[in-house]
Amino acid sequence: xxxxxxxxxxxxxxxxxxxxxxxxxxxxxxxxxxxxxxxxxxxxxxxxxxxxxxxxxxxxxxxxxxxxxxxxxxxxxxxxxxxxxxxxxxxxxxxxxxxxxxxxxxxxxxxxxxxxxxxxxxxxxxxxxxxxxxxxxxxxxxxxxxxxxxxxxxxxxxxxxxxxxxxxxxxxxxxxxxxxxxxxxxxxxxxxxxxxxxxxxxxxxxxxxxxxxxxxxxxxxxxxxxxxxxxxxxxxxxxxxxxxxxxxxxxxxxxxxxxxxxxxxxxxxxxxxxxxxxxxxxxxxxxxxxxxxxxxxxxxxxxxxxxxxxxxxxxxxxxxxxxxxxxxxxxxxxxxxxxxxxxxxxxxxxxxxxxxxxxxxxxxxxxxxxxxxxxxxxxxxxxxxxxxxxxxxxxxxxxxxxxxxxxxxxxxxxxxxxxxxxxxxxxxxxxxxxxxxxxxxxxxxxxxxxxxxxxxxxxxxxxxxxxxxxxxxxxxxxxx
Amino acid sequence: xxxxxxxxxxxxxxxxxxxxxxxxxxxxxxxxxxxxxxxxxxxxxxxxxxxxxxxxxxxxxxxxxxxxxxxxxxxxxxxxxxxxxxxxxxxxxxxxxxxxxxxxxxxxxxxxxxxxxxxxxxxxxxxxxxxxxxxxxxxxxxxxxxxxxxxxxxxxxxxxxxxxxxxxxxxxxxxxxxxxxxxxxxxxxxxxxxxxxxxxxxxxxxxxxxxxxxxxxxxxxxxxxxxxxxxxxxxxxxxxxxxxxxxxxxxxxxxxxxxxxxxxxxxxxxxxxxxxxxxxxxxxxxxxxxxxxxxxxxxxxxxxxxxxxxxxxxxxxxxxxxxxxxxxxxxxxxxxxxxxxxxxxxxxxxxxxxxxxxxxxxxxxxxxxxxxxxxxxxxxxxxxxxxxxxxxxxxxxxxxxxxxxxxx
Numbered sequence: 062x063x064x065x066x067x068x069x070x071x072x073x074x075x076x077x078x079x080x081x082x083x084x085x086x087x088x089x090x091x092x093x094x095x096x097x098x099x100x101x102x103x104x105x106x107x108x109x110x111x112x113x114x115x116x117x118x119x120x121x122x123x124x125x126x127x128x129x130x131x132x133x134x135x136x137x138x139x140x141x142x143x144x145x146x147x148x149x150x151x152x153x154x155x156x157x158x159x160x161x162x163x164x165x166x167x168x169x170x171x172x173x174x175x176x177x178x179x180x181x182x183x184x185x186x187x188x189x190x191x192x193x194x195x196x197x198x199x200x201x202x203x204x205x206x207x208x209x210x211x212x213x214x215x216x217x218x219x220x221x222x223x224x225x226x227x228x229x230x231x232x233x234x235x236x237x238x239x240x241x242x243x244x245x246x247x248x249x250x251x252x253x254x255x256x257x258x259x260x261x262x263x264x265x266x267x268x269x270x271x272x273x274x275x276x277x278x279x280x281x282x283x284x285x286x287x288x289x290x291x292x293x294x295x296x297x298x299x300x301x302x303x304x305x306x307x308x309x310x311x312x313x314x315x316x317x318x319x320x321x322x323x324x325x326x327x328x329x330x331x332x333x334x335x336x337x338x339x340x341x342x343x344x345x346x347x348x349x350x351x352x353x354x355x356x357x358x359x360x361x362x363x364x365x366x367x368x369x370x371x372x373x374x375x376x377x378x379x380x381x382x383x384x385x386x387x388x389x390x391x392x393x394x395x396x397x398x399x400x401x402x403x404x405x406x407x408x409x410x411x412x413x414x415x416x417x418x419x420x421x422x423x424x425x426x427x428x429x430x431x432x433x434x435x436x437x438x439x440x441x442x443x444x445x446x447x448x449x450x451x452x453x454x455x456x457x458x459x460x461x462x463x464x465x466x467x468x469x470x471x472x473x474x475x476x477x478x479x480x481x482x483x484x485x486x487x488x489x490x491x492x493x494x495x496x497x498x499x500x501x502x503x504x505x506x507x508x509x510x511x512x513x514x515x516x517x518x519x520x521x522x523x524x525x526x527x528x529x530x531x532x533x534x535x536x537x538x539x540x541x
Numbered sequence: 542x543x544x545x546x547x548x549x550x551x552x553x554x555x556x557x558x559x560x561x562x563x564x565x566x567x568x569x570x571x572x573x574x575x576x577x578x579x580x581x582x583x584x585x586x587x588x589x590x591x592x593x594x595x596x597x598x599x600x601x602x603x604x605x606x607x608x609x610x611x612x613x614x615x616x617x618x619x620x621x622x623x624x625x626x627x628x629x630x631x632x633x634x635x636x637x638x639x640x641x642x643x644x645x646x647x648x649x650x651x652x653x654x655x656x657x658x659x660x661x662x663x664x665x666x667x668x669x670x671x672x673x674x675x676x677x678x679x680x681x682x683x684x685x686x687x688x689x690x691x692x693x694x695x696x697x698x699x700x701x702x703x704x705x706x707x708x709x710x711x712x713x714x715x716x717x718x719x720x721x722x723x724x725x726x727x728x729x730x731x732x733x734x735x736x737x738x739x740x741x742x743x744x745x746x747x748x749x750x751x752x753x754x755x756x757x758x759x760x761x762x763x764x765x766x767x768x769x770x771x772x773x774x775x776x777x778x779x780x781x782x783x784x785x786x787x788x789x790x791x792x793x794x795x796x797x798x799x800x801x802x803x804x805x806x807x808x809x810x811x812x813x814x815x816x817x818x819x820x821x822x823x824x825x826x827x828x829x830x831x832x833x834x835x836x837x838x839x840x841x842x843x844x845x846x847x848x849x850x851x852x853x854x855x856x857x858x859x860x861x862x863x864x865x866x867x868x869x870x871x872x873x874x875x876x877x878x879x880x881x882x883x884x885x886x887x888x889x890x891x892x893x894x895x896x897x898x899x900x901x902x903x904x905x906x907x908x909x910x911x912x913x914x915x916x917x918x919x920x921x922x923x924x925x926x927x928x929x930x931x932x933x934x935x936x937x938x939x940x941x942x943x944x945x946x947x948x949x
Contacts, residue, residue, distance in 0.1 A: 338670050443636070459638065505688075534691065537716075
């Protein structure tokens with residue numbers, strides 16, 4: 062298998078780069094260790110589109126954040142991903158906080174970001190549920206929220222639709238170079254490529270070393286989150302951050318594009334790159350932190366908790382650029398916050414680098430920049446529902462009773478380019494199993510559809526890929 | 542389309558309500574259910590113990606359901622199977638979709654809500670740790686084993702001593718799995734005594750009261766759980782924590798009445814039951830809309846579901862905009878809830894169903910009206926896991942009735 066470009070990692074960065082490259086007449090593949098896209102930090106993060114006042118002026122983070130924020134509206138529209146330009150507030154409770162807000166306002170000015178310092182009265186008007194203890198805030202109208210895994214899925218679907226090959230369950234274990242080509246050992250395959258993009262997230266340090274490129278380290282920082290039921294009365298409209306202080310930045314409290322509220326993350330420096338355990342103390346800290354902004358938050362409305370790992374680079378900034386040690390190898394590493402926001406801008410930049418070092422810039426006439434989302438039956442008008450059922454009777458079979466996801470939507474999520482291969486894959490593409498019963502009702506039915514569409518046995522269907530089997534075997538062999 | 546009585550759900554409640562509606566004069570009775578077969582959750586309850594009150598014999602779940610399915614067919618009730626109700630309006634227009642019918646609307650003179658309940662899931666418990674496969678509700682496991690014919694795992698820990706968890710402890714054991722223990726957060730079980738005896742004791746499965754799961758471990762698949770004893774405030778005691786290797790964690794930690802449709806049409810919900818607030822004819826706060834079965838309150842015995850559903854079905858068939866006065870049925874000392882929440886002064890005796898908040902020995906349950914005890918029952922033992930009943934005479938009701946439990 063010979064490619065012009067091999068991208069290692071199917072997170073939001075790798076997927077957006079794949080999408081951008083798919084516009085050109087070049088052969089591209091994506092190699093992913095896990096069983097689906099967005100398996101690492103792109104799945105479990107805050108889902109914030111940052112305005113760009115937080116990053117240090119002059120840093121790569123600042124540059125790509127500001128440009129990425131400007132690009133996100135178009136990217137979300139092209140990819141039909143839910144995006145809400147809701148704005149953000151960094152809130153302060155005392156004089157020290159005022160000082161740190163002033164620093165952020167200065168960063169904003171230097172980074173060219175539109176912000177406003179506002180007082181208590183205006184904050185409480187914008188956010189009626191807010192604690193009256195609040196004193197001041199930095200308001201950034203260009204901040205927003207997006208669904209991070211939907212963006213990643215959409216970008217990769219777009220790329221795959223344009224002809225990009227995606228290999229899952231293929232961890233890269235060795236990289237060698239012969240005759241101007243890289244040879245990548247990935248799972249049980251060998252993939253050859255002229256150019257390699259290292260977007261391996263938490264493992265980007267290991268991939269860079271494998272290629273003999275730059276030495277740096279990815280340090281895992283755990284973030285725990287709580288998601289609340291849409292029924293919780295305690296809500297905010299803007300993304301709420303705490304003013305940075307000696308004690309750290311505090312947690313954020315924000316709406317999601319699905320109408321839930323989200324609180325988190327903790328910031329725990331750990332050693333294990335796979336430790337995504339939530340802890341009682343971590344979740345407690347998240348609840349306490351968010352309650353400082355909105356005191357009426359109630360733990361009983363929590364519907365789920367999760368933890369994600371940011372890959373914190375030892376250099377202190379994004380590591381983006383062609384290796385100076387080995388040819389045609391580009392690192393895109395240490396993409397911690399504001400990485401999600403920066404992804405469209407990073408993708409654009411990487412394509413530029415590749416074309417500078419010799420990749421063809423001939424456009425692919427057939428490539429498209431748009432991707433149609435799966436039409437959500439439950440959100441359609443009654444007229445449209447009738448049309449959908451007339452087109453495909455599987456729209457009349459509601460499989461997930463909590464989120465009203467139909468068989469037609471689930472089948473589409475499986476059969477699309479780079480479609481769902483696991484129960485979690487279906488969940489993240491359609492919402493089936495994300496509702497209040499957490500898949501208790503639809504799990505056996507989703508497994509049935511997956512087995513049928515993928516042509517595998519019922520008990521071969523997994524939750525999230527190798528090792529995550531759901532059934533241990535048949536009860537008796539009397540059932541035939 | 543139109544119907545005299547439309548019933549949402551073809552489980553035991555829905556079928557009994559539909560049959561009662563027909564017997565009480567409704568001509569055109571329609572039952573709507575999303576499954577392809579009637580019987581609801583009873584289809585996967587293949588153990589016996591159903592029907593002792595109604596039929597005087599022990600039936601399995603499918604047998605119990607089949608008796609009502611047969612009666613429904615004979616009575617000429619219209620079944621709309623594989624049809625999911627999306628919404629109901631306050632003036633009783635039902636919108637549903639189904640493979641066979643496409644999208645339909647149905648105007649009903651009266652509606653009986655009988656959607657059953659769902660299980661509380663891991664999310665609501667916020668158990669810390671990882672998110673491997675192998676963690677599922679007892680009811681989902683029951684479906685895998687009894688309907689699909691597959692085992693969800695081999696080394697099993699069960700959290701929660703609700704009846705489905707107890708039944709599945711036995712079921713998994715009979716299928717060759719090793720059930721290591723059943724953990725219950727409270728100092729008493731949430732299930733029926735007979736299930737503890739027949740499903741745990743008879744199989745030497747330990748029931749650990751005042752214990753919970755404090756962490757879930759495993760990358761792809763579950764490989765163990767941390768278990769700890771809890772203190773009087775139900776907080777885990779750190780130095781009692783131990784690791785238990787297992788590949789399956791079944792959750793049996795409570796049932797929640799399914800009421801999205803009810804809420805959507807503006808039916809008032811009693812926060813104590815999680816189901817609609819109803820009067821003694823099972824009528825909800827929305828005129829012409831009735832509720833019964835686990836949609837209304839979570840039951841222990843299907844026989845009680847049947848009785849409740851018959852009342853709801855009969856009342857739905859005879860529904861007329863109401864004029865009779867009603868009084869409140871109030872939650873007194875020691876009770877979690879009382880159903881029905883309102884008593885209609887229509888001359889008939891009223892059955893009151895309620896649950897206590899704590900375990901009691903040698904106690905008295907009683908209904909008091911205007912300072913006078915109008916019904917009481919001596920109980921050797923009362924527990925939150927077993928529903929209690931009292932019947933009051935309409936003629937004794939002069940105002941609100943308060944139900945309570947006290948030591949004898």
